[in-house]
Amino acid sequence: MSTEQLPLDKIMAGDCLKILAGLPDSCADLIVADPPYNIGYKYDRYNDSQKHEDYCAWSGQWMRACQRVLADTGSMYVAIGDDYAAELRIIGREIGLTLRNWLVWHYTFGQNTKNKFARSHIHIFYFVADPKEFTFNDDSVRILSDRQKQYADKRANPAGKIPDDTWVVFPRVCGTFGERAEGPNQLPEALLARIIRASSNPGNLVLDPFCGAGTTATVAAQLDRRYLSIDISAEYVHKARLRVANTLKPTAGYKLDGLSPLEMTELIRLYQENEIPAGRLLAKPHFVALFTEQLNRRLAKCSQTQPAAISPERIALALQCLATKNLLPVLRTDQPSLRSRPR
Template identity: 30%
Template sequence: MPKLTEDTQWKVTEVLEPTPKPFFMNEERGIRLYQGDALAMLRQSRSENFDLIFADPPYFLSNGGITCQNGQMVSVNKGRWDEAPSLEDIHSFNTDWLRECYRLLKSNGTIWVSGTAHNIYSVGFAMQTLGYKILNDIAWFKINPPPNLACRYFTHATETILWARKGEKAKHHFNYDEMKRDNRGKQMQSLWSITPPAPREKRFGKHPTQKPEALLDRIIRASSNAGDLVLDPFCGSGTTGVISARLRRRFVGFDIDENYLDLAVKRIEDELSESQSTLNWAGETG
């Protein structure tokens, strides 16, 4: 766990203009959640403020189909936010929010965006046209994916995560040595085998597109340092915020759904409580 130092600045300066009231705020640890439309909140945000952005945007999978979940047939529909408009609308949306993220990143900052075949090609093309330099396309291999009920396709066992910086000449941050240590002294590859969220990660409630904590742990440790400011414009159940708190990063998250923000608050507060207990224990025994 990164150590706190006397010169670490945890305070989050105002990132939005005009400044709305946070849905949740922990000033001591520099964590804030805001309720609102992601694109609108991004447009209100101040330029070159964030060291790292992780985005899990709508995949536009909600098309009335079915899938398998815990051995049962269920609908793929996740909510109106995930319903698929036209291809032109999808690409316009991706271009708009990625343009704002480009503006918000610091010169040495990077962005990670997750997706599937439903949206990732639009995301990648939008990145290239906006001037991003794609550094890696990570293949997240889901070790235990749900079966394909139609039996007309290969089982969908991966998601893609694009990692990019601000242009060809930008000097992005990468904790190469730490990733190499994680991989037993060998260079880490772009194929990541990570299990879906464990039951403990859903103990306060479920989100239909929740990412595993292990995935965000690797992403945040790879491309940021303690005290850095992380943004998740589609924060959902708050996994990015939970791991940011655990790794001593500051965090700002946006989401439009109050129920998911309530879930994110419970998870982040629980993590902060556990982190403080760990620090207190270390202080007593150190």
């Protein structure tokens, strides 16, 4: 298959090894892989209780297949639980990928355990094909630094800081959340958005060999990337296609006069990541101005056309409106009595 014949904006049903084998070399700018973790999870068409050696051998096969289709300047993120993190990190080195970050996603709303400490994190390896040439859009992921938030320190970089490698602001997607889709083990959309904005550009191809509920494709479509996702379950593929179609409807997301659904979605994500409660944020025009600059920089990386800048006044109005309607996400800093419902 030539690059011109690439299946773009598609979610394909089948074994990722077979489908990847049919793709041309170096065609994907960003790969996000969230495979089954071999922990006995119940999937529609996959047995998640493989022998240790078999799981490791299979992991080597799909990681190699992904590495072949990864662009020379591409990035590959691999999510994995504790049990196989060490093995997958070594496979990454063996196949020639360079690790830029060993990220840890620490999530709230973990599941209870009876006789051991509750699981509350996964590992996400951020690999690149070439350690010297890769996309990293720092302006699209920056958040306010403590110097800006706590100390009003004039030495602070006005653009804010790049987030740490431990990601603590994205809760696990629970059944009550607005973004909850049908399908297995869904990652949060805001987490995928951080990865996609940072490591790809609008119009780039984002590939996901383990589509599941379709989170990667959904967010890639929201952010004006091309997507190609694969899942062995035809049922999951069907549901993921519906999810992507829904996210692209003009009626999707929150509506507010003057802001598009994408602008609203990114505003809510920025609010969640900056962790400044609405009352404090709105009381300080300086914060609103910094917030607005960050949002405009992010939005510039979310579309192939240059968006018009949004003013601080419109941002303040939108935040006020979202707060009044109880539509802002719960922050770790919120007092329990003041918490809005999870989204």
